Amino acid sequence: MSQDSFKKHLLTAFNIQFNDESLLQEALTQRNYLNEHQEVSGRDYQRLEFLGDSVMQVSVAEYLFKRYPNWHEGQLTEMRIAMVQTRSFAHFSRVAHLNEGIRLGKGEEMSGARDRDSLLEDIWEAFIGALYLDQGLGAVCAFLDQTLFAAIDTDFFDRFIDFKSRLQEKLQKNGAVDIYYRTESEKPLAGNTQLFEASISVDERELARGTGKSIKDAEKAAARTALKLLEDK
Amino acid sequence: MSQDSFKKHLLTAFNIQFNDESLLQEALTQRNYLNEHQEVSGRDYQRLEFLGDSVMQVSVAEYLFKRYPNWHEGQLTEMRIAMVQTRSFAHFSRVAHLNEGIRLGKGEEMSGARDRDSLLEDIWEAFIGALYLDQGLGAVCAFLDQTLFAAIDTDFFDRFIDFKSRLQEKLQKNGAVDIYYRTESEKPLAGNTQLFEASISVDERELARGTGKSIKDAEKAAARTALKLLEDK
Structure with missing residues (x-):
């Protein structure tokens, strides 16, 4: 998907439009892409992934805290761990078609990285980090309401719960x-x-x-x- | 310290005044205190501790992300881990005199729990969780600016860094x-x-x-x- 098509997809599917498009670019850029395109400035996604990791933690914790006022902290913790499994992030990256927007190095593209869980987990967190910086926690939660949080009412997370x-x-x-x-x-x-x-x-x-x-x-x-x-x- | 003196201390030292005082109460209440005071309603601090744990993660991550624009994610992660060590939370609980506001059961009081690291770590996180719910991430960061973040410019966290x-x-x-x-x-x-x-x-x-x-x-x-x-x- 071209970058323009991807931006349209975000707007249509999730009503998301970045104020600072360079944040979105950074979240979707893999390191080797930059090595291959010296004319492209900016960074790869890894710093945003660092930030997005914590943003996921707090978004999920607050959601569970408010949704389940009678759960004690042990139950809340178990469910949070289930929901911030990086393997579920890969799943939701595909659901939200984030994989189609990644700027990949050629070698990675050839070897099928665009569909590799480890990359999709990273991109999920980086995207969340970028959205947080651009629009704050409210926008992140609105996006999660349509993806990760919506899955709570299915049996998606059951495999992680005892x-x-x-x-x-x-x-x-x-x-x-x-x-x-x-x-x-x-x-x-x-x-x-x-x-x-x-x-x-x-x-x-x-x-x-x-x-x-x-x-x-x-x-x-x-x-x-x-x-x-x-x-x- | 009485609850009123403690509220005055928060206002004087940190310019913090809770809109919903029951959140502050909850953050400072240990389980046995409730068992001993059946007339007191409310919960103990443990659910707020669950929330505060994640709030600490994201506050520290965002602070480091913005303060050190040239650090890569490995350096950011190392420093975040150093700063959200629960043992440093006990230290800052004492610095902010949170320990003096805890509502403790008698047995715990007798056994010296008010100065026990494990309790002070929990209370730190619970207080952060309560402040977050009451006033949002900005107020949490303002409080951290005066406590945890201020310590970055000393050698306090150096012991954790390689x-x-x-x-x-x-x-x-x-x-x-x-x-x-x-x-x-x-x-x-x-x-x-x-x-x-x-x-x-x-x-x-x-x-x-x-x-x-x-x-x-x-x-x-x-x-x-x-x-x-x-x-x-």
Whole structure:
């Protein structure tokens, strides 16, 4: 994508228009590109990546703090760690098409760096750092509302959360209870895989069920559902 | 210190007055205090500590980013890590007299928790989190300007920085050079200690000298001075 097309994309998709376009350029510029283009001034993205790393931390922390007023700091920390995994940044770089705006060196382009997670993680942070400098934390949060924060209401971050421990902690808050997971059924699926159903019982009363492609996943899904039931009460 | 005296102290020393005083209360309240005072509503400081941790990260990152436009991300990261050491937070909690405002449980008070580093680190972060929610990042940075940031121009953070590696990196940027440290002198001091003087030479030309109570400290001081000379050029 040309730089002009990329700027249009940011405006159309996210209503973002940089006041200082050199910040956007810097966030999208890989070091070897500068080596190959001596006529281009400016820096590569690494200093902005340094800044964006912390901006991600505080944006996510404040979001969780306000969204979950009843979570204690252990739960908040677990979720923040899940959300600022650099591997999820690569995913959201693709979702937001940031990868298409990167100014790459030729060698990197040839070797497929434009789709490499490590670069996309860096670019995500650099872009966030540039947006923060240009427009402040409010603009960063508006962008995250459309990307990273929107994923909280899906199961995207579930893989990073230990729902079974969290449920146990909640259930045993006021003393020991007997928690029991049982595999209820096992069905063959296409492609040599299976679907398991697990139930979770507390003091011999069934609380919830869940399904998954392994017993572990099914139990995790049951714990997630049970937690949701308890929180909605 | 009573809560009223503490509020006056914040106003006099730092020109800080909370709009929402319950945030300040929360930041200064330890869990056992609430257990012992059932009539007092509110939470302990731990959620605010979670938030303040990230606020510290971004405040320090932005400060360094802007103050040192020529540092690369490795140098910025090293300095940020030095500055957000929780052990330095305990120091600055005492400097700002935050310890005197904590609402502690009786057992903790008896056991000397008010002067315990681990509590003072937590309280620092909680206070920063509360100030951020109440007045935003600008107010946090104004407070840090008078405390943590002011210490950058002293040697407070030097213990955390590897000046010898940093100097070596700078000197060898454009190819190998010969770097040589020599212990120039050793003088006895009071209390069975000694003062060492070390010099650093590059390609047989002396660049700087430094002193310290060990050879290692003297070399580090020499490297620090050499770096400063090179940066001022």
